[in-house]
Amino acid sequence: MLPLSTCWDTMTPNKSHWRRWGRNLEQWAYRGLDQHLRVGITGLSGAGKTAFLTSLVHQLLHAEPQHLPMWQALSDGRLLGVQRQSQPDLALLPFDYDNAIAGLCANPPQWPPSTRGLSEIRLALRFAPAGGLKRQLIDHLTLYLDLVDYPGEWLLDLPMLNLEFADWSRQQWQMLSAPPWNETTGAWLAEVEQLSDEAGIEPLAAQYGSLLGELRQSLAATYLQPGRALLPAELAGTPILAFFPLSPQRLEQHDDPLVAVLRSRYDAYCEQVVKPFYRKHFARFDRQVVLVDTLGALDKGHAQITQMADAIQAIQQSFHYGPGSLLRRLFRPRIDKLLFAAGKADHITVDQHANLLSLTDSLMGQSGRLARFSGSKVETMVLSAIRASQQGQVDRGGLIPVIRGVDMAQQAVTRFPGEVPSQLPEPSFWQQQGFEFGRLAPPQLGSVQAPLPHMRMDHLIEWMLGDKM
Amino acid sequence: MLPLSTCWDTMTPNKSHWRRWGRNLEQWAYRGLDQHLRVGITGLSGAGKTAFLTSLVHQLLHAEPQHLPMWQALSDGRLLGVQRQSQPDLALLPFDYDNAIAGLCANPPQWPPSTRGLSEIRLALRFAPAGGLKRQLIDHLTLYLDLVDYPGEWLLDLPMLNLEFADWSRQQWQMLSAPPWNETTGAWLAEVEQLSDEAGIEPLAAQYGSLLGELRQSLAATYLQPGRALLPAELAGTPILAFFPLSPQRLEQHDDPLVAVLRSRYDAYCEQVVKPFYRKHFARFDRQVVLVDTLGALDKGHAQITQMADAIQAIQQSFHYGPGSLLRRLFRPRIDKLLFAAGKADHITVDQHANLLSLTDSLMGQSGRLARFSGSKVETMVLSAIRASQQGQVDRGGLIPVIRGVDMAQQAVTRFPGEVPSQLPEPSFWQQQGFEFGRLAPPQLGSVQAPLPHMRMDHLIEWMLGDKM
Numbered sequence: 025m026l027p028l029s030t031c032w033d034t035m036t037p038n039k040s041h042w043r044r045w046g047r048n049l050e051q052w053a054y055r056g057l058d059q060h061l062r063v064g065i066t067g068l069s070g071a072g073k074t075a076f077l078t079s080l081v082h083q084l085l086h087a088e089p090q091h092l093p094m095w096q097a098l099s100d101g102r103l104l105g106v107q108r109q110s111q112p113d114l115a116l117l118p119f120d121y122d123n124a125i126a127g128l129c130a131n132p133p134q135w136p137p138s139t140r141g142l143s144e145i146r147l148a149l150r151f152a153p154a155g156g157l158k159r160q161l162i163d164h165l166t167l168y169l170d171l172v173d174y175p176g177e178w179l180l181d182l183p184m185l186n187l188e189f190a191d192w193s194r195q196q197w198q199m200l201s202a203p204p205w206n207e208t209t210g211a212w213l214a215e216v217e218q219l220s221d222e223a224g225i226e227p228l229a230a231q232y233g234s235l236l237g238e239l240r241q242s243l244a245a246t247y248l249q250p251g252r253a254l255l256p257a258e259l260a261g262t263p264i265l266a267f268f269p270l271s272p273q274r275l276e277q278h279d280d281p282l283v284a285v286l287r288s289r290y291d292a293y294c295e296q297v298v299k300p301f302y303r304k305h306f307a308r309f310d311r312q313v314v315l316v317d318t319l320g321a322l323d324k325g326h327a328q329i330t331q332m333a334d335a336i337q338a339i340q341q342s343f344h345y346g347p348g349s350l351l352r353r354l355f356r357p358r359i360d361k362l363l364f365a366a367g368k369a370d371h372i373t374v375d376q377h378a379n380l381l382s383l384t385d386s387l388m389g390q391s392g393r394l395a396r397f398s399g400s401k402v403e404t405m406v407l408s409a410i411r412a413s414q415q416g417q418v419d420r421g422g423l424i425p426v427i428r429g430v431d432m433a434q435q436a437v438t439r440f441p442g443e444v445p446s447q448l449p450e451p452s453f454w455q456q457q458g459f460e461f462g463r464l465a466p467p468q469l470g471s472v473q474a475p476l477p478h479m480r481m482d483h484l485i486e487w488m489l490g491d492k493m
Numbered sequence: 494m495l496p497l498s499t500c501w502d503t504m505t506p507n508k509s510h511w512r513r514w515g516r517n518l519e520q521w522a523y524r525g526l527d528q529h530l531r532v533g534i535t536g537l538s539g540a541g542k543t544a545f546l547t548s549l550v551h552q553l554l555h556a557e558p559q560h561l562p563m564w565q566a567l568s569d570g571r572l573l574g575v576q577r578q579s580q581p582d583l584a585l586l587p588f589d590y591d592n593a594i595a596g597l598c599a600n601p602p603q604w605p606p607s608t609r610g611l612s613e614i615r616l617a618l619r620f621a622p623a624g625g626l627k628r629q630l631i632d633h634l635t636l637y638l639d640l641v642d643y644p645g646e647w648l649l650d651l652p653m654l655n656l657e658f659a660d661w662s663r664q665q666w667q668m669l670s671a672p673p674w675n676e677t678t679g680a681w682l683a684e685v686e687q688l689s690d691e692a693g694i695e696p697l698a699a700q701y702g703s704l705l706g707e708l709r710q711s712l713a714a715t716y717l718q719p720g721r722a723l724l725p726a727e728l729a730g731t732p733i734l735a736f737f738p739l740s741p742q743r744l745e746q747h748d749d750p751l752v753a754v755l756r757s758r759y760d761a762y763c764e765q766v767v768k769p770f771y772r773k774h775f776a777r778f779d780r781q782v783v784l785v786d787t788l789g790a791l792d793k794g795h796a797q798i799t800q801m802a803d804a805i806q807a808i809q810q811s812f813h814y815g816p817g818s819l820l821r822r823l824f825r826p827r828i829d830k831l832l833f834a835a836g837k838a839d840h841i842t843v844d845q846h847a848n849l850l851s852l853t854d855s856l857m858g859q860s861g862r863l864a865r866f867s868g869s870k871v872e873t874m875v876l877s878a879i880r881a882s883q884q885g886q887v888d889r890g891g892l893i894p895v896i897r898g899v900d901m902a903q904q905a906v907t908r909f910p911g912e913v914p915s916q917l918p919e920p921s922f923w924q925q926q927g928f929e930f931g932r933l934a935p936p937q938l939g940s941v942q943a944p945l946p947h948m949r950m951d952h953l954i955e956w957m958l959g960d961k962m
Contacts (some may be wrong), residue, residue: 088534110691110754114733114761222579258727292583469796 058166059492062308064359065173067315068246068335069254073173073369074136075466076315077145078124079409080171081108082476083217083485084147091475092482097493102478104150104164112170119145119173128410128469128476133464138213141257142305151493167492174305176314177251179342180335181298184249186350189287196249196269204327205245208238211295217271222285225280243346244321244328246335250293255340264292299354306342307355311362311488312341318366318384322444323461326451333387333448336364340388343402362402363487364388369479370408371461372441373425374415382446403487408479412464429464437462504698521928527635528961531777533828534642536784537715538723541836541878542642543605544935545784546614547593548878549640550577551945552954553616560944561951573619573633580613581639588614588642591707596943597879597938601903604935610726611643611774620962636961642789643774645783646720648811649804650767653718655819658756665718665738673760673796674714677707691754698735713790713797715804719762733761768823775811776824780831780957783808787835787853792930793914796919800831802856802917805833809857812871831855832956838948839877840930841910842894843884848913850875855916872956881933898933907929 064082067073089099095105095137111118117480120143124136128378149167184192200209216228233253235326239245240254250267252259259265267289275283314335321329345351366384369377384404413429416438424440438453442459467477536542552561553575558568558733563936579586589612593605618636640710653661669678681704685697689882694870702722708714709723719736721728728734736758775944785805790798812831814820835853838846853873885907895911936946 110757111530111732114758115728115731115765119731261586262584263587264582288579289583296584398833 031447033073058168060168060170061489061492062170062172062310063425063488064306064309064312065171065180065194065315066176066339067223067311068176068317068332069138069240069368070320071176071315071317073315074124074138076313076365076367076409077119077171077173078121078128078136079476079478079481080484081119081121081145081147083126083478083481084149084169086473088474092485094480095485096490098155100154102152102154102432104152106150109146109148109168111146113144117141117143121145121169125469127430128466129472131468133466135369140175140255142172143181146170149489149493150227154493167489168436169489171308172305174301175251175255176335176339176429177248177254177337178298178301179251179253180247181249182342183338184290184294184352185298185354188282189290190275192249192290193269193286194272194276197271197442199247200269204243205239208242209235213271216268217274219282225282225285226266229268232268233265235302244324244331246331246360247338250297251292252297259297263289267293281295302351302357307357309357309359312343312359313363313365313484313488315367316364316366316384316387318380318387319368319371319444319461322383322416323459325454326449329387329448333389336387337389358464360401360430363484364402364404365484366404366406368412369406370429371427371464372444373427375425376441376444377406379444379446383444385447386447405480405483405487407484409481409483410466411477412466432463432465437464462465497832500724517955526807527637529637529639530958530961531639531641532957533646533775533777533781534640534784535645535781536836537645537786538607538709539789539800540645540784540786542784543593545782545836546588546640546642547590547605548804548945548947548950549551549953550588550590550614550616551594552947553618553638553864554943555942557944561954563949564952564954566623566888567958568862569623571621571623571962573621575619576617578615578617578637580615580688580890582613585641586610586612588612588640590614594938594941596813598941600937602666602935608887609644609724611641613639613641615639618958618962623949623962636958638958641771641774641778642798644724644806645804646717646719646723647770648720648805649716650718650720651771651811651820652807653763654767654823658759659744661718662738662744662755666740668716669738674708675709682740684742685737686935688751691751694751695735696752698737701737702734713793713800715800716807716852719766721762721766726857728766733765738763738855745923771820771824776826778826781828782832782834782953782957785833785853785856786837787849787856788837788840788913788930791852791909792928794923798856798917802858805856805859822834822918829870830956833871833873834953835873835875836878838875839880839882839898840896840933841913842867842896844894845910845913846875848915851915852913852917874949874952876950876953878950879935880946880948901932901934903934906933 036385046306066071067075067076085108087095087098087103087106089095089101092098095103108121117139119139127134127136147169149169150164151167152164153162187195197213199205201213206213212228212231215231218226219225233256236245236248236253240248248254250265252265256265269287270283274280277283314336318329318331319339321332324333342351343357343359345357351357364382364384369380372380381404384406388404413427416426416428416437417423418426418440426438426440428436428438440458441461469476506725534546536545554577556564556567556572556575558564558570559569564572577590583878588608588610596605609778616638618635618638619633622631627695657666657944666682668674670682675682681697681700686698688694688697702725704715705717705722709717717723719734721734725734736755739752739755743749746752783805786801787798790801811820812826812828814826820826833853836851838849850873857873882896885895885897886892887895887907887909895907895909896903897907908929908931910930913928914922940946
C-alpha cells in the first residue's frame with residue numbers, strides 16, 4: 025500500500041478529518057478546473073456487470089502503481105488519493121460495493137450477487153496536473169467520477185422508438201414462430217390467435233413475460249423485447265407492460281379493438297418507459313462500457329452466439345447518433361468514448377486473448393478494432409475484472425498452456441479451455457472440438473485493502489480516465 | 494336485477510358486442526357533452542380504502558334502485574348502464590377489483606387485502622340527460638369516472654414543503670422525545686446524538702423507518718413523517734428516504750457536515766417525492782373522499798384518537814388552497830368537493846350514527862358539519878361500505894338495540910357496542926365505560942352480481958355524481 029492510499033482512503037483511522045475535507049472538496053465540484061465524468065456500465069444479463077464495477081471501484085480506491093502499471097497518472101505519481109462520495113442522484117439505488125467486497129472476503133469467497141436495475145456510485149479522484157501552466161498555478165485538481173450500472177436489455181428497446189406497433193409486432197411474431205423458438209412459444213402463439221376478449225390480455229401478457237424468460241434461460245436468447253418484461257421492477261402488474269405481438273393476419277383487421285388496446289400500451293411503453301431512460305440516464309453519460317460475455321456465448325453454441333451478435337449489434341444502435349438521427353434529436357447524447365469489453369479473459373489461456381478480441385470484433389460486425397461512430401470513438405478490449413485463475417503449462421509430450429483455479433464446488437482444477445476461434449465459427453465448430461468454460465470461484469481476498477487480481481483493468485482505467493487527468 | 498344492468502353489464506353473455514360498443518364509447522370521450530370526473534379515495538392505513546372502493550365499484554356496476562334509493566339519476570330511471578373501461582394511466586397499478594370480489598364470494602368470505610400504494614380504475618356511466626333542451630337533443634351521455642386510491646399518509650407530508658430541514662427536525666425531535674413516544678424512541682434518539690460519521694446515517698435511517706412503524710403499531714400514532722418511510726415501495730434502499738430529524742443542539746452546529754447531508758436528502762425528498770405526487774396525481778382530482786376510522790381510534794384510547802384528530806386536521810391542509818397559497822401556486826389543485834366519511838358504521842347501532850357524525854366533525858376541528866375551504870365544499874358522512882351486521886333488539890328489562898354479525902373467528906355474535914360520544918371525550922371516558930368494537934367478518938356474497946349490503950353508499954354516490962348527471 026502506497027502512502028497516497030493510506031492517507032486518503034475512507035478506511036484510515038482519522039476518518040472524520042478526511043470526511044470533512046472530502047465534503048469541502050465536494051463543494052468545489054464543478055468549480056473552475058475540477059472535472060466531472062459520468063460513465064455508464066452495461067452488459068446483457070450474466071455479462072458480469074457487478075463483478076466489473078466492484079473491481080473497478082476497488083482498483084481505484086486502492087490504487088498501487090505496480091498493480092495498475094498502465095495507468096499513466098498513477099505511475100507518474102500524480103494521483104493524490106481516491107475517495108467515495110455521496111451519490112448525486114438520491115432517488116437511485118446506491119451500488120452496493122461494501123456487500124460485494126464482503127462476499128469476496130468471505131470464506132469461501134462469493135461472486136457478488138447480480139443487480140436487477142440501475143445503481144450508482146461516486147468517487148472523487150484528487151490528482152496533480154500533468155504539467156505546463158496548470159501545474160505552476162494549481163497543486164491539485166479533483167475529478168468526480170460517477171459510475172452508473174444498468175441492464176443492457178434496456179438498450180435493446182431502442183429500435184421500438186422507430187417502429188409502429190404493427191411493424192414491431194410483425195418482426196417479433198416472425199422471430200417467435202421460427203425454429204427453434206417455436207418449440208417453446210407454439211402453444212402461446214396459438215392462444216394469442218384465439219384471443220377474443222380484452223380480459224384475456226393480462227394472462228397472455230404475463231405468460232409472454234415468462235416465455236421471454238424461458239427463451240433466455242433455455243436457448244440463451246438475448247434479443248428480447250420489451251426489455252422490462254424480463255425485469256419489471258416497479259412496473260410489475262401495470263398495464264404499460266401488458267402487451268405482446270399479434271399475428272400479421274390479426275393486424276390487418278383494422279377495426280379489431282384488441283389491436284387498439286395493445287397498440288396504445290406499446291405506445292405508452294415507448295413514451296413513458298423507453299424515452300425517460302434515454303432522457304434521464306443515457307443522455308447524461310460521457311463514456312460507456314459495454315461488457316460482452318463472448319466466451320459464455322461461445323460455450324453455449326452456434327445459435328446462442330449468433331443471437332448474442334445480433335443483440336450486440338442492436339446495442340450499438342444506441343451509439344449511432346449522427347446529425348439528424350432520432351437519438352440525437354430526442355435526447356442529445358454526448359458519449360465521446362465507447363468500449364466493448366470482452367470479460368472473463370481469465371477463463372482462457374493468455375495465448376487465446378488475441379483470438380477473443382478478434383472474435384468479439386467479428387460479433388460486433390466490425391472489420392477493424394477501431395471504428396468511429398458519429399459522436400463516439402469505439403474500442404474493444406479483453407479483460408478480467410476479478411482474475412480467478414493462474415496461467416501455467418503442463419507437459420503432454422510438449423508444453424501446453426493451461427489455467428489453474430478453483431471451480432464453483434471449491435475443487436482445484438487445471439484446465440486447457442481450448443482454442444478460441446478468431447471469427448464467428450461455422451456450426452461444425454461445436455461438433456468438432458471441445459471448448460471448456462466452466463465457471464471458476466473468485467479468488468480469496470485476504471482483506472478489504474488487499475490488491476484484487478485482474479487482467480487489463482489498468483488499460484481500462486487509462487482508457488476511461490487518461491485524457492481527463 | 495334491472496334490465497339496464499342486465500343489458501349493459503360486462504358479465505352478460507353477449508359480451509363482445511357490448512365490449513365493442515363500449516370501446517366506441519371510449520372514442521367519444523371528452524367529446525362535446527360527455528364528461529370526465531376524477532375522484533381521489535384516501536384514508537390513513539386501516540381506514541378501509543380497499544373495501545370502500547370495492548363496494549363503490551360494485552354498487553355502480555350492479556346498480557338497482559331499491560338498493561341505492563338516494564341516487565337520483567338511478568331512481569329517475571336515467572342510468573342506462575355502467576361498464577368498466579381501460580384505465581387511463583397505464584403505468585399505474587390497476588385497482589384489483591376482481592380479486593377483492595373473489596374474496597367476498599369465498600367461503601368463508603374475506604375482507605379485501607389492503608393496498609400499499611396508488612391504484613386506479615375507470616368506469617363509464619351512460620345516462621339520459623335530466624331534462625330541458627339537452628334531453629330533446631341527445632338521448633344519452635357518458636360520464637367517465639376515474640377512481641384513484643392512495644395512502645392518506647402521503648398527504649401528511651405536505652407541511653414539509655413549507656418547512657426547512659431545521660424547523661422540521663425541531664418539530665419531529667420534540668414529538669419523538671415526549672411521552673409516551675420516548676419509551677419507544679429513547680434508545681434511537683440517544684444513538685442519533687452520538688452520530689459522528691456519515692456511514693452511520695444509513696443504519697439509523699433504517700431504524701427510524703422501523704421506529705415509525707412501531708409507533709403506528711403499538712401507540713396507533715398517525716402523524717408520522719416522512720410518509721414514504723412507512724411504505725417505501727420503489728424507493729426502498731435509496732438515499733432519498735435515508736434521513737431523520739436531529740436534535741436542536743446538533744442543528745446549531747452550522748459547520749456539521751452530517752447536518753448538510755441530511756438537509757440535502759430532506760430537500761430532495763420534498764422536490765422529488767412530495768411535489769411530484771401533488772403535481773401528477775393530487776392536482777388532477779376533481780373530488781376527494783377521505784375515509785376516517787373514527788370508531789377504530791375511539792376503541793383504542795384517548796392518546797390514539799387525539800393523534801388521529803391531529804392527522805385529520807393535517808390532512809385538511811391539503812385542501813386549503815386559497816389564492817396566494819403555496820398549494821395553489823405550486824400545483825393548481827381543482828378539487829371542488831371534499832368528503833370526510835366515517836366508515837364501519839355497521840359496527841355500532843343506528844341510534845349512535847348521529848353521535849358518530851358529530852364526533853367525526855369534532856375531530857376535524859369544525860364547528861358545523863358544512864364548512865367551505867377556498868376551493869372545495871366539505872361534508873362529513875357516516876357510512877358502511879360493506880355492511881357486516883344486522884340491527885336488532887334484545888330485552889334486558891327494556892329493549893336495547895344491538896348488532897348481530899359474525900366475528901373474525903366465524904362465530905355468530907350479538908353485541909351492544911356502547912354509546913359513541915358526540916365530542917372528543919375526556920380521558921376518563923375510557924375508564925368509565927366500555928366500548929366494544931371487535932371486527933366483524935364480511936357478509937357472504939352469494940354471487941358476483943348479488944347486491945352488496947351497505948349503509949349510505951347511495952348518499953355517497955349522489956354526493957359524488959348527482960350534479961354531474
